Amino acid sequence: MKNVNGLRRILFFFVMFFFGIFCFWLKELDVLRTDVRLLPICYPGYVASKAAALISNYSRDHPIFLQMSDFFWVKNQSYYNLPYGTNGSEDVIMKFLAFANQNHFPPEIERLPCKRCVVVGNGFRLKNSSLGDVIDKYDIVIRLNNAPINKYQRDIGSKTTMRFFYPESSNFNPHFDTNPNSLLVLVPFKSQDLRWMKIIINDEKRGGKDFRFMPRVVWTLGSQNIRVLNPYFMEVAATRMLNHNQTEIKSKPTTGFLAITFALHFCDLVHVAGFGYPTSVNDTEPLHYYSSETLKSMDPAHDTLQEGEILKMFMQHQVIQNLTRV
Ligand SMILES: *[C@@H]1O[C@H](CO)[C@@H](O)[C@H](O)[C@H]1NC(C)=O
Ligand SMILES: *[C@@H]1O[C@H](CO)[C@@H](O)[C@H](O)[C@H]1NC(C)=O
Ligand SMILES: *[C@@H]1O[C@H](CO)[C@@H](O)[C@H](O)[C@H]1NC(C)=O
Ligand SMILES: *[C@@H]1O[C@H](CO)[C@@H](O)[C@H](O)[C@H]1NC(C)=O
Numbered sequence: 001m002k003n004v005n006g007l008r009r010i011l012f013f014f015v016m017f018f019f020g021i022f023c024f025w026l027k028e029l030d031v032l033r034t035d036v037r038l039l040p041i042c043y044p045g046y047v048a049s050k051a052a053a054l055i056s057n058y059s060r061d062h063p064i065f066l067q068m069s070d071f072f073w074v075k076n077q078s079y080y081n082l083p084y085g086t087n088g089s090e091d092v093i094m095k096f097l098a099f100a101n102q103n104h105f106p107p108e109i110e111r112l113p114c115k116r117c118v119v120v121g122n123g124f125r126l127k128n129s130s131l132g133d134v135i136d137k138y139d140i141v142i143r144l145n146n147a148p149i150n151k152y153q154r155d156i157g158s159k160t161t162m163r164f165f166y167p168e169s170s171n172f173n174p175h176f177d178t179n180p181n182s183l184l185v186l187v188p189f190k191s192q193d194l195r196w197m198k199i200i201i202n203d204e205k206r207g208g209k210d211f212r213f214m215p216r217v218v219w220t221l222g223s224q225n226i227r228v229l230n231p232y233f234m235e236v237a238a239t240r241m242l243n244h245n246q247t248e249i250k251s252k253p254t255t256g257f258l259a260i261t262f263a264l265h266f267c268d269l270v271h272v273a274g275f276g277y278p279t280s281v282n283d284t285e286p287l288h289y290y291s292s293e294t295l296k297s298m299d300p301a302h303d304t305l306q307e308g309e310i311l312k313m314f315m316q317h318q319v320i321q322n323l324t325r326v
């Protein structure tokens with residue numbers, strides 16, 4: 001009798017054990033199914049091979065962030081000045097990197113076998129898009145300038161892997177609009193920008209007279225989150241993506257166009273959301289999802305028509321996919 005009870009008990013545990021595995025398997029399958037539904041399959045090298053056919057001298061060999069070692073032994077001197085190159089700013093860059101020489105991605109990004117990226121523009125068409133959950137599923141979410149997240153999560157998500165900014169666009173909220181491990185990527189336009197970053201991080205005495213707008217004055221994040229983008233990407237954006245005259249660059253790429261250029265050199269899948277401008281300058285449609293400014297307030301130094309044409313071409317070649325096309 002004892003033996004039969006023991007056998008039953010063993011059988012019972014066996015059944016429960018396999019039932020548990022079965023449930024776990026179902027759950028996994030469901031998670032997989034959700035991922036597949038929301039995100040296409042990632043093919044390593046897909047974007048690289050496509051982009052190489054469209055961008056002249058396409059290369060992934062360049063360091064992504066400025067790093068000290070590239071300035072101690074200057075191998076490739078840069079032809080351009082900031083923002084397109086480091087020529088003439090080497091000393092300031094060295095001084096900056098001497099105290100904030102971080103140039104790596106977090107390990108969870110480094111070990112990705114295939115990088116699925118979404119570049120989130122600040123365009124008004126994100127309003128009521130309900131794309132938040134979709135955006136947060138990507139491995140790498142790139143955001144721009146002072147784009148607020150708090151209160152807009154439903155449309156734009158909350159995950160931020162990288163935020164590209166410059167001093168005049170740094171008035172985002174470090175508490176609400178970043179994650180603790182977000183990389184804050186400074187796009188240096190002039191050597192003064194690096195001095196500014198150093199002052200802010202070190203909480204040194206400051207004067208804002210050298211900036212168009214008073215840059216943010218309180219920075220609660222440490223230097224471990226800060227990176228400085230290699231001006232190489234700005235050079236590629238201006239001279240090879242927009243095909244400006246290489247000896248005389250007339251208009252600066254927008255931060256959004258720069259971020260897409262970067263993504264084409266870093267990611268295996270590039271999707272964009274919230275790109276595109278109102279159709280005319282006197283359009284009353286707001287420019288951004290978070291304010292009522294219109295195209296009139298846009299810096300005329302940008303060639304947004306040309307940028308739009310280039311992005312359209314990349315979309316036609318299926319290198320980039322537009323998530324806000326519904
Ligand atoms: C591409 O590289 C070649 C050889 O280094 C150089 O002569 C040419 O100017 C480059 N083209 C562009 C568009 O940078
Ligand atoms: C120097 O430039 C060449 C050609 O553009 C490039 O292949 C190489 O990776 C560069 N080296 C460094 C250290 O950036
Ligand atoms: C850096 O800029 C200076 C002054 O404009 C120029 O003479 C020099 O050739 C540039 N360096 C390189 C490596 O192109
Ligand atoms: C977004 O949704 C709100 C609430 O439904 C509505 O009042 C508003 O007009 C919508 N805005 C746009 C741009 O669709």
Ligand SMILES: *[C@@H]1O[C@H](CO)[C@@H](O)[C@H](O)[C@H]1NC(C)=O
Nearest residue numbers: 243244245246247248249250
């Ligand atoms: C590029 O700009 C320079 C300086 O303005 C000019 O001399 C040159 O002819 C231009 N090249 C082309 C191809 O437009």
Ligand SMILES: *[C@@H]1O[C@H](CO)[C@@H](O)[C@H](O)[C@H]1NC(C)=O
Nearest residue numbers: 278279280281282283284285
């Ligand atoms: C916008 O400007 C264009 C050209 O100046 C004009 O033809 C058009 O009527 C204007 N549209 C509105 C809505 O004011």
Ligand SMILES: *[C@@H]1O[C@H](CO)[C@@H](O)[C@H](O)[C@H]1NC(C)=O
Nearest residue numbers: 275276311312322324325326
């Ligand atoms: C993305 O799609 C939206 C909606 O069709 C469109 O308005 C926008 O211009 C597109 N963006 C680009 C960069 O083509």
